[in-house]
Amino acid sequence: MPAKAAWLLKSEPDAFSIDNLLALPQKTTLWDGVRNYQARNNLQLMQVGDRAFFYHSSCAVPAIVGEMKVVAVAIPDVTAFDPGSKYFDSKSTPEKPKWFSPKLKGTRKYVKILTRDQLGVTVLKNSLLFRNSRLSVIPLTAAEVKVLDKLLAVGETA
DNA sequence: GCCAACGTTGGC
DNA sequence: GCCAACGTTGGC
Numbered sequence: 001m002p003a004k005a006a007w008l009l010k011s012e013p014d015a016f017s018i019d020n021l022l023a024l025p026q027k028t029t030l031w032d033g034v035r036n037y038q039a040r041n042n043l044q045l046m047q048v049g050d051r052a053f054f055y056h057s058s059c060a061v062p063a064i065v066g067e068m069k070v071v072a073v074a075i076p077d078v079t080a081f082d083p084g085s086k087y088f089d090s091k092s093t094p095e096k097p098k099w100f101s102p103k104l105k106g107t108r109k110y111v112k113i114l115t116r117d118q119l120g121v122t123v124l125k126n127s128l129l130f131r132n133s134r135l136s137v138i139p140l141t142a143a144e145v146k147v148l149d150k151l152l153a154v155g156e157t158a
Numbered sequence: 159g160c161c162a163a164c165g166t167t168g169g170c
Numbered sequence: 171g172c173c174a175a176c177g178t179t180g181g182c
Binding site: 010012036057058059062116133134135136 | 178179181
């Protein structure tokens with residue numbers, strides 16, 4: 001069994017925040033609406049049990065604000081089939097789906113968030129979070145996760 | 159609100 | 171298959 005992977009998932013808090021997620025009945029959601037191939041490919045690589053960090057983007061203080069766990073691998077993104085959805089894509093059909101959504105469960109909201117500023121002075125500086133600021137689903141290396149855990153441990157005792 | 163970086167589209 | 175035009179993301 002390979003070690004569990006870790007991911008960073010971006011969401012605009014105005015659209016869907018960590019609080020929105022944790023307020024859901026099962027704290028669970030299908031991660032839909034992603035319309036970028038690189039991000040899509042990453043969504044499809046997610047395995048049950050993988051860790052996922054929730055990142056608030058396009059807001060006053062961009063930061064990792066909590067954590068989730070993958071509870072189901074990606075299934076076709078149904079919002080792409082719905083003409084009424086702003087994520088509708090006529091090129092994606094139930095027969096030939098183009099976009100996918102894994103299921104994520106919120107597990108934790110941080111007391112102290114990890115701001116983009118903080119992350120920028122760690123090894124995360126070399127991650128896709130900084131090298132490709134537009135990518136919304138980012139794989140994290142074990143070394144990067146280690147740094148995050150360290151920062152979190154400090155936050156708890158501070 | 160601005161703008162840089164990047165992805166996508168479409169004409170050729 | 172190239173590349174200009176355009177649209178979007180997201181930090182600031």
